[in-house]
Amino acid sequence: MKIVELNLIDFGKFHNQIIDFSTGLNVLYGENESGKTTIFKFIEGIFYGFAKSYLRTLRTTADYDKYMPWEGRNYRGSILFETNSNKYRIYRDFISKEYYIYDETTGTDISPELEGYSRSNLSFPGEFFFGIGSELFSKVFVIQEDLLSMEDQTKEILQDQLTQHSAQALESFSAYSSLQYLVNLKNEIGTTKAKKKPLGSLHHERENLLKELESLEDIRKEYEISISQLRALEEERELLEKEFSLSQTQALFEERSRLESAMNMKNNLNNEIKSLELEIKTSHLLNTVSDEEIDQYISNLHSLDRIKNDYDRISTAKKESFQRLKKLHSEFHLNKDVENRYKEIEKRYMKNKKLSKRIQYIFFFSILPLLMFLYSYYSGQINVFYISLVLLAAVILAVLLLFSAQKKLKDEIKQKTKSLVMDYDLPKLSTKELLQNYMPLHTDASSTSEYTLIQEQIEDYDLRIDHLIRQEDEKTEELRAFLFKIDKVDILTFEELENLKNREKSIIETCIQKKSLLKQVESEFDFTRLNYLRDLKLEKKDVEKFETINEKVRDNSTKISALKERISFLEPKLEQLLESTERVEELNVKIEYYNNRRKGIELAIESINLAKNNIYKNYIPRINNMLSTLMSELRGEGAVFKMGDQFNLSFLNSSDKYISEESLSSGTFDQIMILIRLFLIEEIFKDEFPLILDDAFIRTDQRRLGILLDYLAEISDYRQILLFTCQQREKELLDNKNIEYHYMNL
Template sequence: MIIRELILNSFGKFKNKSINFTEGINIVFGKNESGKTTIHKFIEGMFYGFFKPYTKRKNYTEDYNKYFPWNDSEFYGILKYSCDGVLYRVERNFLKGKEEVKIFDDETGEDLTYLFEYDNAKRLHIPASLHIGLNNVVYNNTISIKQMQNKTDKHLAKEIKDSLINLGGSLDEDISVKKVIDKLDKKINDIGTKARVKTSPYGKLIEELDRLYKERRKAANVLEEIREYQIQLNSIKEEIEKLISNKEELENDIEKVKTYKARERYNDAVKLIEQINRLNEEIKRLKDYSIINPDDFTEAVKLKNSIEEINISLNKLDNKKKKLIEVINDISDKSDKFSNFESVKDIDEIDNILSDFFVLQGKREKLIEINNKILDVSNMKETVEATNIDEMEEDLYRVEELEDEKNSIKYNSEYSKLGFLRLRLEEKEKQLNKLKTYKVFSIIGILLSLPLGFYIKPIFFIALLIPLMFLIFTLIKHKELNSYLNSIKANIVDIEKREQEREYGINIIDKEIKDILNKYNLSNKFDLKKLISNSTKGAVSIKDKENLLKELKSQKLILESEIDKLRSTIERYLAQIGFAYEINLDNIKKLKKEFLDYLEYKKHSLLVNEDIKIVNKEINELKNRIKEFSLQLNEKFEKNKVKDIEEFKVALEKKAEFEKITQELESKKSLLNSVLGDNNLQYLKKKAELDLNFDISKIENKDIKKLEGDVKIITQQIAAKKEQVARLEEKIKGLTLSVRPMVDIDEEIDRKTKLKKHYEEKLEALELARNTIERISREIHKDFAPKLNKKVGEIISNVTQGRYRDVKVTEELNIIVVDPISKRLVDIENLSGGTIDQLFFATRFGIIDIIKGDKRLPLILDDCFIQYDNDRLKNILKFLAKESLNRQIILFTCHTREKDIFDELKANYNYIDIN
């Protein structure tokens, strides 16, 4: 893989910067602060972006803000690399909210993005996934090596250990013990255990067997219950047969009583017929009053009352009209003082003046801001040399950390819970007060019941039980509520204490943030960011500040001209409408208020005139209604043949008498029908003339209704018994259907028991396989360690001219070397800083060669040899010159030593000067 070209469209200090690399050695030379580290970071950013590793969300690293373009809103770049004969083009937009990665075939333009892995957390494709095949952490611990000048021996030793640990697994692409173990664990989890009842097949099977045994016990209980119900069913059927026999005897007696009673009914019917004839004569006499309509009388009374009410309303409307005319006259007098506003078309003119005034104020504020900027830029030119940007950035990072800590504390606030508890306390205290009232009433009830029992009747002692029981209940509830209230109060005290502690923590954080900002005489974090940005930009070029100063002064002249023009416009308009006050915001608002009052008077005048029209209209409508109601009243009189309300009332009384007699007639007819029943008079007469062939003395005193009632009761009893029979039969049927046959349950238990045994045997086999593979995995590590030891040993031997050649990697991934003189194993923390540095380089190089094999990835070095003396540097460059025959090497440096040594070694290289 060869990195061919970098195009920094907008990245850090660079704008449309292009850098070309070749195969072999590439030396990128630049003085301090020339942008070497920026270019190095650009390569990393193009492949990985600036995201924190091992997170499930899109979290940005500090590098995002550090390399955000200084004078541009874009954040964009292009990287070209070749692999296996194809030239790939990576385009990346770094800007938050617009992040995008595209990979093309640079020769054909074909979009190849789909070939690369997609990161769901970042929602972007990963350009490093296809040909580099390393994550960002491994990349920065192997093929990309940054400056090590700030690392102590201890830090170097720790980084070597961490670089190995971060790789994970066996470091061998042909061995994936973790994947095999994961698959076995998955199969074990797929079967499951007894503990995972609801989620695993084995657990579900155990639960199912338990359910089947319960079902079997239930089936046995149901069979016993069915036998008991069958005994009850046979007993009830015998009772039904006895009731039917009693019913038949009663029905026979009823028939005898009916025959005897027929004579009495016939005599009663004859009397009722005579009374009906007399009532018919009375109806003929009052028939003329039957046409009188009570509804018409009611309507007539309503119409008369409505006419009287309308006359009252007419008087009220006349008075209202007079008052409205007085209001019109008053409005006319008050609006005379606003006559100067007649020339103003509408409120928009006043609003435009107010808007112009706000624009004027804004431009004045802008002028002040520009004057401040001119002063700031002038001061910045003087102080830019003394600005400590690194310290300010560290302070900014500290402020952001403190704000995150503060937000975390606020997030855990329990104020909502405290409010709920206080409401609950108030509610329970109200209940407690009610209980106290109930307790007093109970005591009063007890005291009243005692003398009543002693002096009046002992039965009042029974009434004493009610208030006594209520008193006991209130005392118990009172105790429970007191206990509950004490619990709530304790919770409130605890929460208030925790909230005070949180508030104290927030105050400490606020004080530290304030101390940091006060160091720069700033009020918030954003001003600090602005100061850092301005200071950073100021450090780039003083000339840019001079140009900015000229631009600000030019803007100042333009603003001053615009302010004079706006002020003149406002003054001319206000003079036209006779405004004689000082021109300021309060007076212009006062002018607007007066104009609004003027409009309000006009509007009020229109509304009052409209009200007068409405009142006139209502008066006319009421007069028309009086005329209409009078016509309707006369129609009602003519229809009922009366002259006035009084005559109508008398006729209505006659009609009531007519209806009363009619109702009495209907009652007699109904009584006659009741006496006759289903028979006519001739039938009763015939029955009354029959001879009775049974003993009358036995049935003459019997009540036919009682007999029929007894029949009805027995019928109901029979129906109830039959319902019991039906319910029992339904229960027996339901119980029979509610359980499966015992033999079916036993068969299913047997089948699932066999399946349980099968699962247990399979689990035992899988666990044995997993334990065996884990044991073999440990043995594989023993085989792998010599491979890494040998590779790192070869590299360290080359770069130290044979001084160190034997390196060991322990099972705990600790790095130790064999001392060339004593032959003892020595921990690298006990070696010199230069030796640790060399070992650090050799270990990284060895790791990447082992894990990537023949995939010769580029090696990117950023001033990583600045601690080397000349001899060590020459040895390492010899090694790199040899290695450059198989892989691309990009070396960033601020010295000429590397170039001179490569010239001495007659090595070919591509030299790039970025100064």
């Protein structure tokens, strides 16, 4: 068989992707996550439909959901392959669970013509063309890096394939199928504990019947005791019935209870009739009112709703305006404080500047006394000297006083500036920078105007609210006047008004019925005796005595009914005694038959297993010889490997001791498992089915990989090889060895 073309219409990450393969060795290179595994899963899915094996009901594997298309709603594809010189195309729609097998030459669907075809069997294409199930296909013909070891079920199927291959004289014989058939027969018979199977069901029925037979004697005794108890209870009942007679006191007590209940009913009926008569009167009066008055009433109802809505809206607006007014009032006083403090700082700052100028003037005018002092000092004029000295001392004193006042003023300015900055969270600036960059927050004309405007709005809202209240009072008075005409106090809604107007007839009928019932009650009961009965002051102890006797009678009746029911139940059980005994004898015969049949099946299973083990053990030496030869070549030194009858592996180490497969390196173990599978494929499956390897040589070194590639190239002369890899070294080795191959790059 040769796979010619894959058409991944919608599968996993691929959309309308066509991949062509050639005869012999095909190398498909792709980096991780490029879709290599998706491609060989597509091959498996087209042939086997992702259906779980060995299940009676249709179930899909996890791969069905895993490889849903990333884009698009379709989930389908096809494979073109060639076998026995004929080309076929398998088309599969994974969503609808439908598949078709076409003859590529004629384009016709040949599925129904194939032997064993069943549309419900999703695995049919693979089972027909490969002759094996999906489990064996994915475990043998697909070799993956992480799935090289074989599970127990795979080993069992391979052992069966070896048995079939050896038993050439019995071409139709399948040890695995025969064992499965015998095991199914054995399971169908079941065990004594499996109650749903024949043997267990019969055994369970017999056990129940034996228990029933054992209990029949107890049932007979219980029946006799029940009869005796029934007679005693019936005698007790006769005595109680003699005591059971209604006393006069009890009769009077019950009569009073009935009359009081009837009086309550009478009072309730009178109240209901009065209420209905009021409604009839209102309804009658309502019909005498003109339609214009009713329309006006309804209009007034609507007006009241509108007035209420306007009132709520204006009240909300007034509340919002009042909140804004309070905020403006607060801001006004806040800004006043800032303005006053700012002006005070500004006033002291200007005063400080004036002091500075005065000091400058004094320094300027101090030049004259200083010159006089110097002149008199050098000229010797004593009078002028003293005068100039006095003047100079006065100037110095004045300067000192001014400097002291200026320092005090500066400290005050600095303190007030700091206080203003801290209180109102202003930037930290000098007094000069503050006066230059931050003008006082005056209450501007716009704020004053807004304050006045809001006050006017609030006054307007008050006027409008007063007007709405007057309107509401007027409309309410009009409604009350209308209700007075129809003898109603509470305001009626439009729906209540309409209901009252239209229900006059039904109210009258109800009232008539209530009066009729009242008349019947008054005729049935003599209420004139009620006061008399109430005055009798009946003793409750007499009633309690009656109730005690009555309770005993009820209890006695309950026990008699239970005993009669139990006796009726026991009588048929006694009749079943003979029937149950005969049924137990029949069951013993059937149980013996199934036990003998089960022993025969177990003997047949043991014989087949013995024959199967003897047959496939003939292959063990050949597999061991092949493993030792090829592994010696791979290792570059002599190697002895042994594989047991359960595919368990061991090898001979340098100390001439056989070591289990757990001691092998992961790379060596992978190579051995690949060689075992290749041997089994060559021995068991003579048909030239394609072989798929998905990153199977990840843990194989360069030298051993070259030897394995030579072997694959050798078998690719008669078997198609699909080698999936994420590395370039396979391509490099094949090129160096001049081996022909078909290369594809994803």
